[in-house]
Amino acid sequence: MPYKRLTLSHNLLEEQRRLGRSGTFTSLMTDIITACKMVSREVNRGALVGNLGLAGAENVQGEEQKKLDVLANDIFLHMNSLGGNYAAMASEELEDVFAVTGQASGRYLLLFDPLDGSSNIDINVSVGSIFSILRLPEGANPNDADTFLQPGTQQVAAGYALYGPSTMLVLTTGDGVHGYTLDRGVGMFFLTHPDMTIPADTKEFAVNASRQRFWEPPVKRYVDECLAGKEGPRGVNFNMRWVASMVAEVHRILVRGGVFLYPMDSENAKSGGKLRLMYEANPMAFIVEQAGGLASTGKGRIMEMKPKGLHQRVPVILGSKNEVERIVDYHKG
Ligand code: AHG
Numbered sequence: 001m002p003y004k005r006l007t008l009s010h011n012l013l014e015e016q017r018r019l020g021r022s023g024t025f026t027s028l029m030t031d032i033i034t035a036c037k038m039v040s041r042e043v044n045r046g047a048l049v050g051n052l053g054l055a056g057a058e059n060v061q062g063e064e065q066k067k068l069d070v071l072a073n074d075i076f077l078h079m080n081s082l083g084g085n086y087a088a089m090a091s092e093e094l095e096d097v098f099a100v101t102g103q104a105s106g107r108y109l110l111l112f113d114p115l116d117g118s119s120n121i122d123i124n125v126s127v128g129s130i131f132s133i134l135r136l137p138e139g140a141n142p143n144d145a146d147t148f149l150q151p152g153t154q155q156v157a158a159g160y161a162l163y164g165p166s167t168m169l170v171l172t173t174g175d176g177v178h179g180y181t182l183d184r185g186v187g188m189f190f191l192t193h194p195d196m197t198i199p200a201d202t203k204e205f206a207v208n209a210s211r212q213r214f215w216e217p218p219v220k221r222y223v224d225e226c227l228a229g230k231e232g233p234r235g236v237n238f239n240m241r242w243v244a245s246m247v248a249e250v251h252r253i254l255v256r257g258g259v260f261l262y263p264m265d266s267e268n269a270k271s272g273g274k275l276r277l278m279y280e281a282n283p284m285a286f287i288v289e290q291a292g293g294l295a296s297t298g299k300g301r302i303m304e305m306k307p308k309g310l311h312q313r314v315p316v317i318l319g320s321k322n323e324v325e326r327i328v329d330y331h332k333g
């Protein structure tokens with residue numbers, strides 16, 4: 001009987017009671033969950049309702065927006081404005097802070113990548129949404145971008161929704177990582193993956209190998225050693241995956257281990273890397289560390305970086321603990 005499982009809403013209520021919380025956190029999570037369900041529906045309906053293809057505009061990062069990037073962004077902004085829980089929001093798709101008007105009481109800040117992996121939309125491969133929740137510091141102006149520039153260690157919660165063969169929501173509030181699967185008929189997320197943990201060792205890596213000619217020596221050395229397999233210094237055969245959707249890569253790593261690299265290279269060095277610190281790297285780093293893995297730039301812990309801008313880019317190396325430690329060691333050489 002599948003419905004004997006715990007639902008996400010009940011799990012949040014149980015946590016609220018256990019920690020003596022006011023209910024604000026449960027309410028703000030409910031809004032995010034609803035937003036993810038709506039985005040899931042739009043991703044799923046795809047071409048049937050004209051949701052695929054380009055929107056015809058560029059975002060702040062100079063990337064072409066897909067229709068679903070814009071739609072998912074609008075859904076997130078709207079749904080998370082309703083409850084009065086957020087003082088302000090920031091999104092990959094918006095240059096500046098989004099001020100939440102008419103709901104003056106919000107004590108939290110929401111950062112999100114409304115649709116991650118958007119190059120996969122038109123080919124019907126997994127995409128996702130990523131979010132990070134911070135507190136509004138006492139006396140701070142929520143509409144000032146500097147208010148958002150808190151290190152990842154300050155996150156209250158982080159999560160992602162994966163729109164794959166199943167829609168899943170994976171969440172941490174700093175007490176482990178739990179995964180929920182959406183039952184579309186009921187419209188609810190059920191707990192299917194309690195206490196997700198990343199094995200410390202792995203034989204699987206993920207990197208965009210078309211960038212090999214730009215890599216720095218530590219990354220080149222690591223990948224070369226993996227590729228050398230049984231006959232090489234590692235003495236085992238490695239497997240490789242690249243979905244080009246960070247949500248899908250992190251999810252695979254949470255389920256069966258692995259290491260993911262989007263490193264700094266000679267071509268992206270001027271921007272600091274490819275992935276964005278505030279709404280991609282930090283929330284994923286929080287989840288990965290809560291599941292027993294590590295998340296590093298190669299030179300330091302991602303969550304300890306002092307952010308310099310809402311759309312700052314950083315190198316990302318995350319996943320199975322022993323592999324990330326090895327890559328960090330190679331950077332010391
Ligand atoms: P987004 O679709 O939000 O812009 O993010 C895409 C990111 C990330 O999900 C993925 O790991 C990476 O970009 C893919 O980059 P390549 O196209 O260089 O493989």
Ligand code: MN
Nearest residue numbers: 113116117280
């Ligand atoms: Mn993204």
Ligand code: MN
Nearest residue numbers: 092113115116
């Ligand atoms: Mn995106």
